[in-house]
Amino acid sequence: MSRTTTAGPQAAGxxxxxxxxxxxxxxxxxxxxxxxxxxxxxxxIDLLAEExxxxxxxxxxxxxxxxxxHRAVVRRAADxxxxxxxxxxxxxxxxxxxxxxxxxxxxxxxNHEGYLSLVKAASGGNDALREIYEEARSSLNGRVFREDGxxxxxxxxxxTRLVVRGWSAMVEELVLSWIEDDRGLAREQLIxxxxxxxxxxxxxxxx
Amino acid sequence: MSRTTTAGPQAAGxxxxxxxxxxxxxxxxxxxxxxxxxxxxxxxIDLLAEExxxxxxxxxxxxxxxxxxHRAVVRRAADxxxxxxxxxxxxxxxxxxxxxxxxxxxxxxxNHEGYLSLVKAASGGNDALREIYEEARSSLNGRVFREDGxxxxxxxxxxTRLVVRGWSAMVEELVLSWIEDDRGLAREQLIxxxxxxxxxxxxxxxx
Numbered sequence: 001m002s003r004t005t006t007a008g009p010q011a012a013g014x015x016x017x018x019x020x021x022x023x024x025x026x027x028x029x030x031x032x033x034x035x036x037x038x039x040x041x042x043x044x045i046d047l048l049a050e051e052x053x054x055x056x057x058x059x060x061x062x063x064x065x066x067x068x069x070h071r072a073v074v075r076r077a078a079d080x081x082x083x084x085x086x087x088x089x090x091x092x093x094x095x096x097x098x099x100x101x102x103x104x105x106x107x108x109x110x111n112h113e114g115y116l117s118l119v120k121a122a123s124g125g126n127d128a129l130r131e132i133y134e135e136a137r138s139s140l141n142g143r144v145f146r147e148d149g150x151x152x153x154x155x156x157x158x159x160t161r162l163v164v165r166g167w168s169a170m171v172e173e174l175v176l177s178w179i180e181d182d183r184g185l186a187r188e189q190l191i192x193x194x195x196x197x198x199x200x201x202x203x204x205x206x207x
Numbered sequence: 208m209s210r211t212t213t214a215g216p217q218a219a220g221x222x223x224x225x226x227x228x229x230x231x232x233x234x235x236x237x238x239x240x241x242x243x244x245x246x247x248x249x250x251x252i253d254l255l256a257e258e259x260x261x262x263x264x265x266x267x268x269x270x271x272x273x274x275x276x277h278r279a280v281v282r283r284a285a286d287x288x289x290x291x292x293x294x295x296x297x298x299x300x301x302x303x304x305x306x307x308x309x310x311x312x313x314x315x316x317x318n319h320e321g322y323l324s325l326v327k328a329a330s331g332g333n334d335a336l337r338e339i340y341e342e343a344r345s346s347l348n349g350r351v352f353r354e355d356g357x358x359x360x361x362x363x364x365x366x367t368r369l370v371v372r373g374w375s376a377m378v379e380e381l382v383l384s385w386i387e388d389d390r391g392l393a394r395e396q397l398i399x400x401x402x403x404x405x406x407x408x409x410x411x412x413x414x
Contacts, residue, residue, distance in 0.1 A: 124331015158390035163400065166381035170408070173376035174369065183365035189413050193370065196411035201377070204403035206396050 024062050027052055031073035032080060035114035040070055040121055040129075043114075071128050074118055078136035081107055085140065093154075094195060100143075101171075101194045105187065108175045116176065141168050144198065154198070159205050167201050231269050234259055238280035239287060242321035247277055247328055247336075250321075278335050281325055285343035288314055292347065301402060307350075308378075308401045312394065315382045323383065348375050351405065361405070366412050374408050 018026065030052055035043050045066055049056045063069035085103040087096035108115050122133035141164050145156045154160060171194050178190050185193070225233065237259055242250050252273055256263045270276035292310040294303035315322050329340035348371050352363045361367060378401050385397050392400070 120330060120332050123327060125327050159392050159396075162381065162384055162388075162390045162392065163404075165384055166377040166404075169380035170373040170377035174373035177369055177372055181369075183369045185366050185369065185413075189366075192413065193408075193411055197373075197408045200407040200411050201400075201404045204400055204407050206392075206399065 020062075027059070027062060028072055028076045031069070032077045032114075035073055035077060035117075036111040037113050039113055039117035040074075041117065043070065043073065045069060067128065071132065074129055074132050077111070077114065077118070078132055082136060082139050087143070094199075097144075097195045097198065098191060101191045104171070105175055105191055105194070109179060112179055119172065119176070137165075137168060141165060154202050157205075157207070159207065160202055163201055163205050164198070167198055170197065170201075227269075234266070234269060235279055235283045238276070239284045239321075242280055242284060242324075243318040244320050246320055246324035247281075248324065250277065250280065252276060274335065278339065281336055281339050284318070284321065284325070285339055289343060289346050294350070301406075304351075304402045304405065305398060308398045311378070312382055312398055312401070316386060319386055326379065326383070344372075344375060348372060361409050364412075364414070366414065367409055370408055370412050371405070374405055377404065377408075 027048065031043065031048055034047060034051060045056055045059050045063070048069070049059050052059075059069070063072055081104075084107055085100050087100040091099075118129060118133060122130040141161075144154055144164050145161075154164070174190065174194060178185060182190075234255065238250065238255055241254060241258060252263055252266050252270070255276070256266050259266075266276070270279060288311075291314055292307050294307040298306075325336060325340060329337040348368075351361055351371050352368075361371070381397065381401060385392060389397075
């Protein structure tokens with residue numbers, strides 16, 4: 001089943017010679033695609049080797065070991081999530097938040113297995129993955145303030161930072177629970193709830 | 208260090224003979240007290256044996272093995288949490304919710320280490336502990352509707368059930384983050400945010 005060549009056609013898609021860095025990036029992309037429908041436990045070096053059509057030895061050369069491979073894939077997946085949920089530059093704050101929430105819901109739906117396993121690994125005490133997860137979450141949460149651009153919808157205070165952190169935990173729980181059972185809530189309605197709940201909870205912060 | 212008698216004075220506190228059931232309950236109470244300031248990983252049969260002044264063998268007789276012991280302690284801790292956060296029978300819905308949230312915050316502060324380790328174990332894929340955790344959470348969430356008593360503050364629909372689930376994830380995140388760093392928010396202010404955010408997020412549910 002597995003190939004032992006060092007640059008299989010499935011991975012390269014052409015005979016163009018890639019730099020080691022390009023090849024590593026390509027393998028990470030493949031890892032992220034494989035993770036979408038699998039848990040981290042199911043994402044092995046063997047599977048990647050088979051799908052990429054290259055040797056396990058070469059993958060160990062690129063990634064060191066399974067844990068380092070998982071960290072690299074999760075970091076790439078987190079970068080993808082941050083990029084894909086970037087709100088548009090123009091528009092009213094709520095409209096931009098709606099666009100961002102729409103992209104978030106679609107991302108979690110499309111990458112459900114991998115996302116769920118990352119949340120579990122990060123919550124369950126895998127410190128390396130928790131760090132990547134927390135960084136991504138901080139980046140997404142911080143965007144609420146940066147994107148706000150001083151227009152005053154979300155005042156940037158330590159207390160509102162705390163509440164936004166709570167709101168993002170709610171958003172994650174709502175999307176994951178909704179995927180399990182939508183309770184008759186359409187995708188657009190869910191997205192509306194996610195976006196509207198942000199100013200709603202910020203409004204109850206004292207001061 | 209450890210005692211090998213079958214009923215040490217530290218555990219019994221008197222010479223009264225206890226039934227096996229009473230003794231098991233007493234040991235569970237001790238386990239819950241020990242868990243308050245420890246993670247589940249740190250709560251061993253050896254530690255309980257030493258603190259209770261009885262043999263490890265007798266503890267294995269009562270609890271079977273470490274995992275069954277952890278399940279029994281966590282179930283007891285969850286029952287305690289549900290009992291301690293019971294809202295008063297009388298009063299306006301928001302007042303009763305405030306009382307309940309106050310008890311919840313105080314419980315998590317007093318049992319921080321054990322609570323955090325339970326959340327981690329439940330999120331991280333320990334299915335037995337996850338089941339107990341989910342049962343307790345369902346019980347706490349369901350109370351929002353039961354306690355409401357048809358007064359219409361929180362309409363009981365599948366969509367509001369979903370949103371209340373998200374709200375309780377936010378509450379847990381807020382309390383655990385607040386314990387780490389209070390961001391200048393006083394305990395009373397935090398409790399006010401927790402309680403006020405419930406009607407705020409329910410209000411954004413369509414229909």
